[in-house]
Amino acid sequence: MLSSRSRHRLFEAGFRAVAVSGADRWLAPLARGRGLILTFHHVRPEPPGAFAPNRLLAITPDFLDLTLGTLRARGFELCPLDAVPERLARETGPPFCALTFDDGYRDNAVHAAPVLARHGAPWTLFVASDFAAGEGRLWWVELERAVARLDRVRLEAGGRLIDLPARDPAEKSRAFEAVYGALRAGPEGELLDRIGDLCGAAGFVPGTVAAELCLDWDALRALGRDPAVSFGAHTRSHPMLAKHPRETALREIAESRARIEAELGRPVRHLSYPVGDPRSAGPREFALARELGFATAVTTRPGHLFAEHTGHLHALPRVSVNGCHQSAAALGGLLSGVPLLAWNRGRRLNVG
Template identity: 70%
Template structure:
């Protein structure tokens, strides 16, 4: 299996090749679709340290600004998520559209992204996880990174297997993170949370402390919700990989996450983002739950652009992640053209099964 660094090098080579032959321009009318929903997480001016396995989730304010300028240069109209169903129902409307979405509810979205977005008069959606707004909840992917960053050796049991890996250098830490992340993601979420909690304590901190540092509180969200450019969406209660859990649990996470935001902000919540959002975390069962609970749209992290056929699948909408490992104009051009997704989705315009 390729390491994460190797995968990113392959992607970077592909983006440069698409740009070099101009495919991001001449293929765009066919591959681009009616529009695109972009996914962001962190926006921060801070340079990542040598060991930063979650750096793909963070971009700089300058790159966010470049993204918005590139959208404009390529003729995209930035619209709110509320407008997507109508735009998909009118395939001959005109220019392609783009929607800007930010997952989890991080403080840096307000501290750094909001200023850039306001400068461009861009509407945007923030998907809030209610346990993170409580300043609790487990941002386990960051807990895992921080634990490995502090430890010189990683000793942990995963299932019936004992893991014992060196973690002295940034390279060793990256290999340990990749190995543990891969194995834990492949199993149940209860074990994932329990094993990462063990590593947190070995590293000298308690699990569940990071949300108060990184995530917006309810007071912060109430203040943000006053901004007419901002739509607040739901991202469940505790950010679980829903498809790994019984249906009743998944339904409750979706419903309660929405209800808590509506109660705190005194406004309806019309949009849902599935945590993690890949096929192993959200599938047809979750799409049906979101539809039955009356959400106008629900978004995945399945990569792709939006086509007219998505009007019949508003609760399984794909998104395009703006990746912190690829903060280049070539990467933006490729992603906004839709060309990479022709191969990724094997020529399919819809990936909703």
């Protein structure tokens, strides 16, 4: 199996090939669809360290600036998420792009908001209400920090023992990938328990990262004074909803929206499924979002938006702006839709 770094090198080579061939230009009318929704997480200027397995979730302010400028140069109109259903239903008009940020990180207000304001860009921040309250588990960050501190990673996951050295960045990366892959495949309760054990072995308490990294309610209220900013729900505790009973998933979604609306005094019309891949959100979750009256709900399934998505507004794909691919070639490819159509084997819809 390829390591994550090897996969990213292959992806980057593919983006370069698309750019050199000009396919991102001449195939764009076929692959692009009517628009797209971009996904961001962290925006911060600091370069990643030698061991940074979550680097894919962070881009620099300069790359955000390049992204917004490239969108304009390629004829995209920036629109709020509220406008997506109507823009999808249009038969003519320029391509559109909506900008979304997941989790509610402090760096979005510090580093992303000024760039977005310079471009006059509307954007939606999806808030996990527990994170805004300084609670909850950003377990992917906890795992990274635990492995960074440990010289050896030892735990049982999925009925098998993982026992790996973690003395240097290469070993730490292999250990992180082994633990991440094994725990993501199993129940979320086991994932949280085992990562909590690693945090204890590394000398820190799990559940303390949100207060450090995420915007609290006061900061969100201050950010919300900007009319370009809208807020969406990202559940209460950021669970992989499909791994939980229906009642749990319903409560996570509904309680998140209620808390955000109560704290911020603004309607919440859009939902982002945590993690958002097919193992985390599927037809049951799409139906829940529809039943709860959300105007749209977004996944992390990769793809552009086509006319057919008007019938699947609670299973919308997004295009992730990946911190491992901060290049003009990667950006051009993603905005063209060419690599994504290939990834989806020519399918426009992936809603099963």
